Amino acid sequence: MKKRIFALFLLVTIILVLQVRAGLTGSYSAQEFERRRLALMEAVGEGMIILFANPGNSGAGHFRQDNDFFYFTGCEDANAILVMLPATKDSILFVPQKTDREKMMEGGNSLDDPEAKDRLRLKAIYPVSYFEEFIARLSTQPKAVVYLRLSPEDTIAEARSETALFTARRHRNPFNAQLSLNQYRAKLFRELYPSFQLKDITPYIDSLRMIKTAEEIAVMRRNGKISAEAVKKAMLVSRPGAYEYELEAAAVEVVLRNGGRGPAYPPIVGSGPNTCILHYEKNSRQMQAGELVLMDFGGELDYLSMDITRTWPVSGKFTEEQKKIYRTVLEVQKACIEAFKPGVTFKDVQEYVARRMKEKDLDSMGLTGGVGHLVGLSVHDVQTGDLVLKEGMVMAIEPGLYFPEKNIGIRIEDTVLITRNGCEVLTSDVPKEIEEIEALLARRKF
Ligand SMILES: [Mn+2]
Incomplete structure (x- = not known):
């Protein structure tokens, strides 16, 4: 019996230790x-x-x-x-x-x-x-x-x-x-x-x-989880008739509740025509059924930022036209992630994306992909010289297609850590596959 109590005590201790989350700059030695x-x-x-x-x-x-x-x-x-x-x-x-x-x-x-x-x-x-x-x-x-x-x-x-x-x-x-x-x-x-x-x-x-330390990587992994949770929460509060700022409020709350300082940059919540304004931040419009909403959001945790964009249908189901464009952006984004590893340049990523799109027999609609931007103390973090990917870099990949005449703007963005032989997506907890998004939105009650 005593052994069992000790084992339980040990388990609880381990769980508590694993849950230690510094926040508000207590994460660094x-x-x-x-x-x-x-x-x-x-x-x-x-x-x-x-x-x-x-x-x-x-x-x-x-x-x-x-x-x-x-x-x-x-x-x-x-x-x-x-x-x-x-x-x-x-x-x-x-x-x-x-x-x-x-x-x-x-x-x-x-x-x-x-x-x-x-x-x-x-x-x-x-x-x-x-x-x-x-x-x-x-x-x-x-x-x-x-x-x-x-x-x-x-x-x-x-x-x-x-x-x-x-x-x-x-x-x-x-x-x-x-x-x-x-x-x-x-x-x-x-x-x-x-x-x-x-x-x-x-x-x-x-x-x-440009190269993140082990302590920075630990903070950014945690921020990836918190920021992903924040965008997921915003997806769940979206509905026809909701105002863009309601989504901002839901996401910011998740960051603050988890020890983050707030958003790392002005949150972008654009619905309908606003999906095509790349740095839209008024977030004041009421969204309607049939439209898309694009949210570009990242939290600040212990001085380090995160960068996520998701685009989803307000009503919960993509139209065929929206689906076709979404799929193109998603395939380009996934191909970029596949290409990411140490030694890779902008040109390498573009060539890889072109090859993958051809293999899958998909029209890239002019979208070529690329290396994106570094993320760290700044969401558009510092860079010296031409960019060649290295282990320990943290990058945002953010391809997008914008058709203002159709009120369709679609951007899909994840922040990734370059590892020894590839990359780790830090923001993978927020869905981006069409079926996953529609399944999550189906959980909403309105
Ligand atoms: Mn970005």
């Missing part, structure tokens, strides 16, 4: 960030590397740290500065000294925490007001090399190229033509310390961020 810093310093090998934290909160959203700063610190202090010294492998954090009033309103930061230095595995933590003096000492060295992020920043929802584009668009109006923080910091460094040789740290960061 301190060693993880130290390893990343050491890898960066190893690759750079000279001078001083300086990274800036986000200055503070804006809007109604939660504070989110700058992607690159978070990647190398795991620290969520606002307005901080990280200095890395490749020669000695030391890392120093500069953090704002908060007033008693600030501490009362928002809590303290790493400067108020006597254990922060050891926990974050840093050489020292100083007040940020000491930073300029620290830098000034260096400016007397001949040709001091300083690595800054001279390329644009990325955010969870925008690639570096997209933030650059939005800055450029803002400059169309001279009254909004303000420098980005990166541009401003570089300008200030050039003015204050003209002897420095400024170099761009971004390509070094991006080649690290």
Whole structure:
């Protein structure tokens, strides 16, 4: 009997351990960030590397740290500065000294925490007001090399190229033509310390961020499950007469309930004509029987994003015309997934897709497939150089066909992890086969 009780106890313990789900950034070890810093310093090998934290909160959203700063610190202090010294492998954090009033309103930061230095595995933590003096000492060295992020920043929802584009668009109006923080910091460094040789740290960061670590992969696997559950929930609340935002609400709730921060980008829920607007996000229309609804959604879990798109019939059954187009997109998407493995390029995927469609005697309707985009701290994650798939990359595959004259837009998107000899679909829990979708929708009651 005692043996049985012990076995039961063991089983319960194992189940509890397996269910441990950190969420809200508790998923990473301190060693993880130290390893990343050491890898960066190893690759750079000279001078001083300086990274800036986000200055503070804006809007109604939660504070989110700058992607690159978070990647190398795991620290969520606002307005901080990280200095890395490749020669000695030391890392120093500069953090704002908060007033008693600030501490009362928002809590303290790493400067108020006597254990922060050891926990974050840093050489020292100083007040940020000491930073300029620290830098000034260096400016007397001949040709001091300083690595800054001279390329644009990325955010969870925008690639570096997209933030650059939005800055450029803002400059169309001279009254909004303000420098980005990166541009401003570089300008200030050039003015204050003209002897420095400024170099761009971004390509070094991006080649690290492109390959996910074991800890990142664990978070992304979990996010794949949560985000898939979220889209499935949205499918179940869809019905003729539902508003697009009801689907958004259902999906966001699943993410929040599972320890995610919310959506990783503005959720796209487009019905009828809106299925053909690729980045539609008003989500205000009432959907009707006979139409399709396209939902592009991914949650944020511990700073990492996910990217899923599904398209389904509002009434629960595809029409013959919708089915024909859907099948084409699905076959192209599945062929892309089949082609994915280390060493593969954009051209390889396209050739494979063309071959598979021919073998299955299917008209691809002009759809060629491709490698999609990387996913990570940003949903359109960083990339350096021409893309060749490597083990540890996480990619979204998102073929779509759009016929505005028919009000039919169909996109099917999954996020996959490149493994040693293929890929693992992280978002496979949400159905995409026609029969599976129709079976799931048949469970709805209305
Ligand atoms: Mn995508």
